[in-house]
Amino acid sequence: xxxxxxxxxxxxxxxxxxxxxxxxxxxxxxxxxxxxxxxxxxxxxxxxxxxxxxxxxxxxxxxxxxxxxxxxxxxxxxxxxxxxxxxxxxxxxxxxxxxxxxxxxxxxxxxxxxxxxxxxxxxxxxxxxxxxxxxxxxxxxxxxxxxxxxxxxxxxxxxxxxxxxxxxxxxxxxxxxxxxxxxxxxxxxxxxxxxxxxxxxxxxxxxxxxxxxxxxxxxxxxxxxxxxxxxxxxxxxxxxxxxxxxxxxxxxxxxxxxxxxxxxxxxxxxxxxxxxxxxxxxxxxxxxxxxxxxxxxxxxxxxxxxxxxxxxx
Numbered sequence: 001x002x003x004x005x006x007x008x009x010x011x012x013x014x015x016x017x018x019x020x021x022x023x024x025x026x027x028x029x030x031x032x033x034x035x036x037x038x039x040x041x042x043x044x045x046x047x048x049x050x051x052x053x054x055x056x057x058x059x060x061x062x063x064x065x066x067x068x069x070x071x072x073x074x075x076x077x078x079x080x081x082x083x084x085x086x087x088x089x090x091x092x093x094x095x096x097x098x099x100x101x102x103x104x105x106x107x108x109x110x111x112x113x114x115x116x117x118x119x120x121x122x123x124x125x126x127x128x129x130x131x132x133x134x135x136x137x138x139x140x141x142x143x144x145x146x147x148x149x150x151x152x153x154x155x156x157x158x159x160x161x162x163x164x165x166x167x168x169x170x171x172x173x174x175x176x177x178x179x180x181x182x183x184x185x186x187x188x189x190x191x192x193x194x195x196x197x198x199x200x201x202x203x204x205x206x207x208x209x210x211x212x213x214x215x216x217x218x219x220x221x222x223x224x225x226x227x228x229x230x231x232x233x234x235x236x237x238x239x240x241x242x243x244x245x246x247x248x249x250x251x252x253x254x255x256x257x258x259x260x261x262x263x264x265x266x267x268x269x270x271x272x273x274x275x276x277x278x279x280x281x282x283x284x285x286x287x288x289x290x291x292x293x294x295x296x297x298x299x300x301x302x303x304x305x306x307x308x309x310x311x312x313x
Contacts, residue, residue, distance in 0.1 A: 001044065001045065001046045001047070002046070002047045002048070003046070003047070003048045003049070003170065003173050004173065005049075005173070006176065007173075007176050007177045007180045024134055024135050024136060024137065025080075025087055025132065025133075025134040025135075025137050029137060030074075030078070033064055033074075033077070033078070033089055033091075034064060034074045034077075036061075036062070036063045037060075037061065037062040037063070038060070038061050039057070039060040039061075040058065040059065040060075041056070041057070041058050042056070042057045042060055043055070043056050043057075044056075044057075047105075048105070048166075048169055048170065049105070049169065050104065050105060050165065050166065050169035051102055051103060051104050051105055051162075051165075051166050051169060052102070052103060052105055053100065053101065053102035053103075053166075054099075054100070054101050054102075055098070055099070055100055056097075056098070056099040056100075057095045057097070057098055058095065058096050058097040058098075059095055059096035059097070060093065060094070060095045061093070061094045061095070062091065062092070062093045063091070063092060064077035064089070064090065064091055064092075065077060065090050065091065065092045065127075066090065067079070067088075067090055067221075067222040069090070069092060069127055077089065077090055078090075079215075079218060079219050079222060080134065080215075081215055081216055081219040082215070083215075083216060084216075084219070085133060085134050085135060086131055086132065086133060086134065086140065086219075087131070087132055087133075087134050088129065088130070088131055088219065088222055088223065088224075089129070089130045089132070090127075090128070090129055090130075091127075091128040091129075091130075092125060092126070092127050092128070093125060093126040093128070094123065094124070094125040095123060095124060095125075096122070096123050097120070097121070097122065097123070098119075098120070098121045098124060099118075099119070099120050099121075100117075100118070100119040100120075100121075101116060101117065101118050101119075102116060102117040102162070102163075102166055103116035103117070104162065104165075116159075116162075117159050117162050117163055117166070118159075119153055121148060121151055122149060122150070122151075123149065124146070124147060124148040124149065125147050126144065126145065126146055126147070127143075127144075127145040127147065128142070128143070128144055128145075129142065129143040129144075129222075129224055130142050131223065131224050141224040141225070141226055141227045142224065142227050143224045143227070143228050143229075143230070144228075144229045144230065145230045145231075145232065146229075146230065146231045146232070147232050148231075148232070148233045148234065149233075149234050149235070150234060150235045150237075151233055151235065151236045151237070152237045152239075153236065153237070153238050153239070154239045154241065155238065155239065155240050155241070156240070156241050156242070156243040157240065157241070157242055157243060158243060160240060178274055178275070181275065225284040226273060226275055226276060226284075227273070227274065227275055228271065228272065228273045228274075228285075228286070229271075229272045229274070230269070230270065230271050230272070230286060231269065231270040232267070232268070232269045233265065233267075233268045233269075234266070234267060235264070235265070235266055235267075236263075236264070236265040236268055237262070237263075237264050238262070238263040238264075238265070239260065239261075239262050239263075240260065240261045240262075240263075241258065241260045242258030242259050242260065243258065269287065271285065271286055271287060273285070278299050278302070278303050279296070279299045279300040279302075279303040279304075281296065282295075282296055
């Protein structure tokens with residue numbers, strides 16, 4: 001993979017649907033989604049203007065799950081609402097070992113980094129939720145949850161500086177991509193009636209009549225109001241060590257070593273909502289609390305003041 005200087009245009013319609021001669025969510029999509037994937041080893045290499053990185057995964061598995069993140073009947077791994085013309089699907093990826101390594105490129109614009117960044121983790125999983133339009137399979141919203149167990153990470157000060165430089169080099173491309181998505185005008189949703197088998201399966205599974213209200217309520221329960229990305233680490237032991245070469249020669253002569261710091265985090269979580277508009281409600285957020293109400297009122301006040309200034313201009 002290679003980072004783009006300018007964001008590419010949207011992907012458009014699903015290639016699976018086009019290859020099957022259809023233009024909407026149908027049988028071909030359901031067959032591909034139902035596949036159980038097992039890969040013994042996979043390596044992903046990423047090249048950027050400032051650095052190159054590699055991701056190595058062992059014992060990777062990918063499969064469909066129900067909204068409760070449990071393996072079950074494949075017909076229960078998607079929720080179709082005919083009134084909205086939308087469908088929800090749920091996936092899970094698991095692995096035994098993940099190795100991440102990043103190093104500066106020779107022709108990078110930034111200062112050369114002597115120590116590459118390395119991270120090795122044990123088993124983990126990614127939970128993926130997608131909301132798509134049934135008329136063209138375009139993704140309207142997504143939810144990505146990255147879950148890790150105990151994690152031990154030893155970092156030197158030079159590696160910490162390198163990680164910050166890598167993040168800075170990616171920020172420009174990510175900002176351009178986010179700006180492109182924000183400027184795309186939303187299309188009108190075309191209502192597409194679902195297949196009869198979908199209604200029958202839903203009725204048999206939950207013991208209710210497949211009317212619009214019951215399906216809509218179940219859809220609302222697991223709906224994604226906006227795209228979001230989440231990272232949850234059960235326990236993180238972070239060791240930051242001083243490996244300054246300028247002080248090593250003098251320190252070793254006097255029998256002294258550099259300093260170090262150890263940080264331990266329990267149930268550390270990061271939640272990122274890249275397309276959330278200022279002043280909008282936050283009640284659908286994963287870790288919503290009443291303290292956010294104050295922040296919401298403060299944001300609405302700022303938005304209203306900004307709008308009044310724009311109207312005057």
